[in-house]
Amino acid sequence: MSKEWPLWEVFIRSQHGLAHKHVGSLHAPDAGMAVNNARDVYTRRNEGVSIWVVRAADIVASSPSDKGALFEPANSKVYRHPTFFPMPEEVKNL
């Protein structure tokens, strides 16, 4: 058994926010204690109403070296933004 507790990434939904937002990471031996620790480390100043924790090892990330191939083709395609359409006044927050 490894001496070091595994790393967990912590996501908090704030009082007003709609989605859970990544706030940081911590160490814990299992999911239950990760939630407890997240509460103790990341919600001390009334930051949240909900906590998600995910094992850092379970997150699949894109490779920084793929940045060009993945993201640059979108740079030249401004027509994908919905800014060319007149929107009715009543529709807000789009």
Place this chain on the structure above:
Amino acid sequence: MDHKLTYLLRQGDNALILSQQLSKLCGKGPALEEDMALTNVALDLLGQTRMWLGYAAELEGRGRDEDDMAFLRDAVDLRCCLLVEQPNGNYADTMMRQFYFDTWHYFLMQGLLTSTDRRIADIAEKSIKEVTYHLRRSGDLVVRLGDGTAESHAKIQAAANALWMYSGEAFLYDAADLAMVGQGVAPPSETLRAAFLEHVAEIFAEATLTMPDPAAWMQRGGKQGRHSEHLGFILAEMQFLQRAYPGAEW
């Protein structure tokens, strides 16, 4: 001393001394996460101390405030249970002391929610959510240590046995406590003790720990001001600044 004043000091001094004990571990927890969790509990208890001692100082009517009550009373005037003044020891000792305290504290706060003293009911109302979390956390850690490795099991069982004789003082009611029960201010000892024993038995079963004998003889005296030698050292550290530099502020 007025019975209600005694009762308020007992609650305030329990929270004060346990908070001070946990504060000593700030920066020394076994992991950053545990360190912060313990410090959070210490701060919760300090907040509760302010409410209890603030009310006590007002009721006393001698012009003292919550700070005077905390920093200028000597050991013989403190009314905390012997349990909270027991040393931090190893982490199993710290967590077991916390678990015994939290279990009693949780059921007491529940009972005080319906106190006939409006102000006490308000303090209980403000404290109960914090105390609920404290109990969940310390119970969880007792289970983890008990049902963990052979070494953690041995340490938490030793702590459970050693601290057991301090777990019963809170349920030994004297004239002041009984007067509060009579006025509907405080819940009776029997219901609190039954709830305490049931919860401890439940957690110990899950933790694969052997529960000490509920009929064992219990240490007593702290509530009447007869303390262990530990309290003097705690106060020497906690009160030094106000004793050496009276009225010092930051």
